[in-house]
Amino acid sequence: MSKKGYYGRWGGKFIPEVLHQTFEELEKAYQAARNDESFWQEYLELMSTYSCRPTPLTHAENLSKHFGGAQIYIKREDLNHTGAHKANNVMGQGLLVKRMGKTRVIAETGAGQHGVATATMAAKFGFECTIYMGEEDVMRQRPNVFWMEKMGATVVPVQDGSKTLKDAINEAFRDWVSNMDTTHYVFGTACGPSPFPEMVSWFQSIIGGEAAEQIVTQHGSLPKRIYACVGGGSNAMGIFGRFLKEDQTDLVGVEAGGYGLETGKHAARLCGVDASPGVAQGYKTMFLQNDDGQMRHTHSVSAGLDYVGVSPILSDLNDQGLVRFEAATDDEVMEALDLTMKKEGIIPALESAHAFVQAFKEAPTMDTKDAIIINMSGRGDKDIFTIANAFDDPSWKEFIIERGKTYSSS
Amino acid sequence: MQLEAYLKERKQQKEILLMTHIVLGYPSFDTNREVIKQMVDNGVDCIELQIPFSEPMADGPVILKANQDSISGGTTIKECLEFGAEMVRTYSIPFLYMTYFNIVFKYGEVEFISKAADSGIAGLIIPDLPPEEGDNFAEKARAQNVAPILIYAPTTSDQRMQELDKYGAGFIYCTARKGVTGKQSEFGADFFAYLARCRQATTKPLAVGFGIQSRNDVQEITGKADMAVVGSRTITLVDQEGSDKVGPFIRELLGN
Numbered sequence: 001m002s003k004k005g006y007y008g009r010w011g012g013k014f015i016p017e018v019l020h021q022t023f024e025e026l027e028k029a030y031q032a033a034r035n036d037e038s039f040w041q042e043y044l045e046l047m048s049t050y051s052c053r054p055t056p057l058t059h060a061e062n063l064s065k066h067f068g069g070a071q072i073y074i075k076r077e078d079l080n081h082t083g084a085h086k087a088n089n090v091m092g093q094g095l096l097v098k099r100m101g102k103t104r105v106i107a108e109t110g111a112g113q114h115g116v117a118t119a120t121m122a123a124k125f126g127f128e129c130t131i132y133m134g135e136e137d138v139m140r141q142r143p144n145v146f147w148m149e150k151m152g153a154t155v156v157p158v159q160d161g162s163k164t165l166k167d168a169i170n171e172a173f174r175d176w177v178s179n180m181d182t183t184h185y186v187f188g189t190a191c192g193p194s195p196f197p198e199m200v201s202w203f204q205s206i207i208g209g210e211a212a213e214q215i216v217t218q219h220g221s222l223p224k225r226i227y228a229c230v231g232g233g234s235n236a237m238g239i240f241g242r243f244l245k246e247d248q249t250d251l252v253g254v255e256a257g258g259y260g261l262e263t264g265k266h267a268a269r270l271c272g273v274d275a276s277p278g279v280a281q282g283y284k285t286m287f288l289q290n291d292d293g294q295m296r297h298t299h300s301v302s303a304g305l306d307y308v309g310v311s312p313i314l315s316d317l318n319d320q321g322l323v324r325f326e327a328a329t330d331d332e333v334m335e336a337l338d339l340t341m342k343k344e345g346i347i348p349a350l351e352s353a354h355a356f357v358q359a360f361k362e363a364p365t366m367d368t369k370d371a372i373i374i375n376m377s378g379r380g381d382k383d384i385f386t387i388a389n390a391f392d393d394p395s396w397k398e399f400i401i402e403r404g405k406t407y408s409s410s
Numbered sequence: 411m412q413l414e415a416y417l418k419e420r421k422q423q424k425e426i427l428l429m430t431h432i433v434l435g436y437p438s439f440d441t442n443r444e445v446i447k448q449m450v451d452n453g454v455d456c457i458e459l460q461i462p463f464s465e466p467m468a469d470g471p472v473i474l475k476a477n478q479d480s481i482s483g484g485t486t487i488k489e490c491l492e493f494g495a496e497m498v499r500t501y502s503i504p505f506l507y508m509t510y511f512n513i514v515f516k517y518g519e520v521e522f523i524s525k526a527a528d529s530g531i532a533g534l535i536i537p538d539l540p541p542e543e544g545d546n547f548a549e550k551a552r553a554q555n556v557a558p559i560l561i562y563a564p565t566t567s568d569q570r571m572q573e574l575d576k577y578g579a580g581f582i583y584c585t586a587r588k589g590v591t592g593k594q595s596e597f598g599a600d601f602f603a604y605l606a607r608c609r610q611a612t613t614k615p616l617a618v619g620f621g622i623q624s625r626n627d628v629q630e631i632t633g634k635a636d637m638a639v640v641g642s643r644t645i646t647l648v649d650q651e652g653s654d655k656v657g658p659f660i661r662e663l664l665g666n
């Protein structure tokens with residue numbers, strides 16, 4: 001019996017026996033796809049015709065001038081179909097599902113972006129689709145629930161545990177262990193049992209490949225630093241992968257600082273002191289847990305970063321010192337979001353805005369000839385209820401109250 | 411090994427053995443004590459003590475809720491391990507720990523096994539620890555005379571059953587169907603073909619769990635398996651009707 005699927009001391013495949021065979025088959029299908037050049041060609045073709053790849057790299061001239069330091073470039077994953085990098089992974093797994101001959105897909109979702117992307121893929125490929133979403137996230141991201149249902153997916157609100165992403169993952173596994181014959185679990189991030197961390201990173205590597213070419217064309221050299229937010233870590237793995245071999249490029253992952261690392265109410269696994277090695281949800285990584293090994297409640301303004309674990313590949317890159325990890329607080333995120341909208345007319349998702357925070361802290365200290373890239377993992381208009389609420393916007397409130405009245409009187 | 415020998419001996423006198431299950435600290439350790447007393451007094455052959463974990467991936471809604479309520483009520487691992495030792499001192503039947511790997515990993519694999527061994531715990535069931543993972547966990551447990559219980563599922567191939575058998579001790583836990591704990595199982599032709607495959611692969615006693623809820627279910631597997639495992643059903647019973655209903659329920663299951 002082999003011990004594969006490890007990245008340094010992290011990763012593995014801690015699964016119930018009933019899923020053993022399913023993972024053998026998945027591993028086989030994944031390896032076959034990786035060794036088949038036509039698979040990647042088919043993937044690129046799909047992403048350039050059904051989605052909007054390559055996504056642009058935007059030179060944020062106003063922000064660059066504002067900070068007076070490095071030239072800020074934004075990789076526009078928000079312009080992917082469904083508005084986030086999630087589509088890259090989902091469409092890739094969709095092609096794999098077709099090859100495996102399964103007819104139903106399930107997924108967990110936090111912010112709802114992965115759920116929307118999966119529901120979209122299922123509609124396009126003709127799969128049945130069930131999405132598990134923590135009840136708290138359903139409240140935070142109700143518009144995404146609406147779109148998933150409109151595309152024919154069944155959305156199941158998960159009422160267990162902390163009612164967020166980790167609980168949705170547990171519930172998706174519970175479905176999978178019953179229905180693996182027909183069903184593929186479209187894992188949404190670079191976590192979970194092997195081969196998911198590696199497979200998801202592979203599909204997301206399309207981001208970094210494009211960005212490397214674009215920055216050289218537009219700026220004339222590779223970037224000095226790259227910033228990406230880190231929830232599970234798939235957008236970060238997607239843009240970092242290509243640059244791991246480039247000595248001149250520093251990679252910075254930004255975690256959810258929530259109310260501040262010192263408050264304990266955050267989701268910082270790699271840059272804080274609250275996480276420790278653990279095994280849950282099928283893999284070994286740094287988890288936010290207590291001394292007994294019970295997972296803790298996490299907090300972030302962004303549902304997509306509000307997660308107890310992190311990609312085992314990123315835990316390993318952290319060990320190796322190849323990626324630096326920082327945290328951005330909820331308040332800093334709102335400020336960075338506000339500034340980006342005002343200066344550039346671009347609305348980052350709350351998740352992505354974490355990467356903007358750290359870039360804004362560091363850009364002024366850098367040379368104007370240097371370039372930095374922020375991976376804008378998704379668009380923020382999905383967060384309208386959360387953002388409007390956080391800004392305490394009076395005219396929006398009035399609109400909601402009026403709209404509420406028309407529903408309650410009908 | 412000890413547990414296997416005990417079960418085989420016990421099986422000579424009974425047509426089927428019964429393993430019951432409780433979630434430690436749910437609804438309280440005091441209730442756990444009452445329930446266990448009733449189980450032992452009414453002829454249960456061994457008892458699975460589940461140490462609660464916040465992410466019980468293989469469990470259905472009943473046991474999931476019991477895990478979460480126990481933890482939010484303040485149950486600690488230390489209390490669970492003390493309770494386990496107390497039960498071993500109090501009763502003569504074997505007790506096993508069931509938990510998820512993170513609890514063991516966080517405690518320390520070696521330390522956890524030693525603690526279980528010192529307390530006289532007969533076996534360990536860790537559903538998310540396949541033998542490929544962990545630091546030679548099964549071997550270390552066997553070395554200390556604590557049986558690592560390996561699990562077969564209907565999706566397990568013949569070849570893998572034989573492979574798993576090499577790692578395990580005590581008995582083999584056969585999940586009656588795909589899915590999580592707590593849902594009714596159908597015992598059709600497929601199920602009996604699967605049990606026959608299990609029997610081919612190992613000489614250890616076969617325990618069947620997942621969805622065993624009634625006397626009828628126990629009768630279905632009598633003669634084909636060695637031990638029935640009842641989990642979620644007793645938790646629901648205690649929740650709804652109180653711990654003093656456990657004794658009559660056990661007697662009913664065993665047809666006594």
